[in-house]
Amino acid sequence: MDAIQLPKSWSVDRILDDLDQHGFSIVDDAYETEYIVDLIAECTHNLARFRDAAIQNGIVSNIRSDHILWLNPDLKVSNQHVQMLEILGQALNRAFYLGIKDVEAHFACYNAGEFYALHKDNPQGKNGRMISSVYYLHDEWQADWGGELRLQDKNGAWHVLAPKPNRMALFQSDLLHEVLLAKHQRLSITAWLRSDSGII
Ligand SMILES: O=C(O)CCC(=O)C(=O)O
């Protein structure tokens, strides 16, 4: 059996270098069209199952208004993306000894008017999230549709990153970031490369 390989567009040396220098990296044209079509179909067919991300254990928070669906092995197409991130995690471990053992991921849908205010995915290193990854899977994103990922890099500089279709953003989970208000439906897979296992 052939070993699973990362897509060519995921230039691992560049990703490692970007993460080392800036704490984040952008991969454009991450996947081939054939896979993207299947991924969008899997996401949109399941939209009715997405739940309010702001409600966790019955507690409502006002920092985010998106809707999410945690991935599980039954979602076969999105699981291939998780497998790719597992392979990338091994390369990160070899380079930076991050001790990544697990990838957890959810689909996210921001409808028009939805956002995620400034936060860190791993404040004060209190959970095992080492690297955050967001892959954008809507098929179009225009410049005036908002919904940018605004991120402070490890040197303190701010970046406003458009959620371009077929783009993946990777960043250290302890960096401050937010999702600016989206004016159109914005679809993504957020995943965390973790040094422990389990959902927080
Ligand atoms: O969708 C994005 O660009 C970022 C999402 C995010 O920050 C999160 O889900 O924690």
Ligand SMILES: [Fe+2]
């Ligand atoms: Fe986040």
